[in-house]
Amino acid sequence: MPLDRPIPAFYCCYLLRSTIRPSAVYVGSTPHPVRRxxxxxGEAKGGAVRTNRPSLRPWEMSCIxxxxxxxxxxxxxxxxxxxxxxxxHIPPESRIQHANQKKRSGQPxxxxxxxxxxxxxLHLLLRVPSFxxxxxxxxxxxxxxxxxxxxxxxxxxxxxxxxxxIIQDFPTSDTASDDVLDNPSTEEAKLAHxxxxxxxxxxxxRPHVEKGKNIxxxxxxxxCSICHNDLEHDAGFYTICPNLGCESVAHLTCLSQHFLKDEEDELVPVKGQCPTCKAEIIWVNVVRELSLRLRGQKEVEKLLKGKRVRKGKAVTASQAADIDDEEDEDDDDELVDEIELLRESDFAETDTVTGDTWHEIDTSDDSDSESIISNKSKAKQATSCTGIQALGLKTVIENTDSEAEI
Structure with missing residues (x-):
């Protein structure tokens, strides 16, 4: 099974906080935050042992x-x-926290x-060159x-x-406590999700994908809208402007250099101006459509298909959503075989049913290997090596032998 996949539609890292004991915090990652x-x-099968404690539930997903x-x-x-x-990823001189103790193994x-x-x-990581x-x-x-x-x-x-x-996605309250670390009320926890x-x-x-497919x-x-050389059909990496009224097509390298003309020391653009329609374009939006076109035939087919039919019967919107969710879980399971090629990195413990990962943050050195998952997922890890190559980013996998619980 090939490792190449399109840039994911959605994947997030999240901060979980107990609404009962706010000092209990937890960090994980998932492609499906609602399900996670x-x-x-405890409303669905799966999850981590430490978040299974009744004394800490319900949890709130504070930010992603x-x-x-x-x-x-x-x-x-x-x-x-x-x-x-x-x-x-953080230079030693820039660290906010340091390891003051060692484990029995001698590791920090x-x-x-x-x-x-x-x-x-989080603020520090968003500033370091890696991210x-x-x-x-x-x-x-x-x-x-x-x-x-x-x-x-x-x-x-x-x-x-x-x-x-930085997006605020919560109901504002004029009566909110000035102490930001106060216990959140049960009502607040319900409203915040x-x-x-x-x-x-x-x-x-979909509009961008449809336009690109048509072209x-x-x-x-x-x-090419930049170098003006002919673009031979199906013979290179061609980017397509996401604006529906523009059919500008360019070599991936030409567009990258065009976006970086004022940033000589950088390798990967953030955004730039379309050479044809002059509209501002976000680089990742251009590359995501390219990755779908080159690597995501299955995803494109699913995105562009019409009314769902199952066993000869029309399917309602809610039923279709349930079917899609089942298919998403199947897609996540396909990643299991791929992770076998990356086992040497051993940098995450993963639930292959959901494609999620979890790690306890604020407790002891105990391993999270007793997570509540199926026997199948206990034996495997899952992730995908996609999108980085398309964006020109370097993959750096850190050795986590120093943290037994990871």
């Missing part, structure tokens, strides 16, 4: 980081967020985390946690890049 939260709260160019990229960020005391022991420490390290140019977005579902973030931003040594979006509105599929890409299928690539 239901698992953590999205926009990763691949599943591996998300796992890289997740591990660095969990292990800021040893991750190679992970410091105990809190909401404040995780947010401060600062990624098309990331931080979305807050908890007003209290967002206030803690804002407080840290005012004291941080440097601001994060303007290209990283606006995650159900997140688009975790490729539906937003390529009818061999209307024409000439």
């Amino acid at each position: 939260l239901r698992q953590h709260n 980081v999205t926009g990763f160019p691949s599943h591996i990229a998300a796992l890289q960020f997740e591990w660095a967020w969990q292990n800021p005391h040893i991750t190679l 022991k992970r410091p105990r985390h809190s909401v404040a420490s995780l947010l401060s390290n 600062s140019r990624w098309p990331l977005e931080v979305r807050f579902f908890s007003e209290n946690v967002y206030k803690a973030w804002s407080k840290w931003c005012k004291t941080a040594a440097e601001p994060i890049r303007d290209s990283i979006n 606006f995650i159900t509105a997140l688009a975790v599929d490729y539906s937003k890409e 390529v299928d009818f061999e209307r690539e024409g000439a």
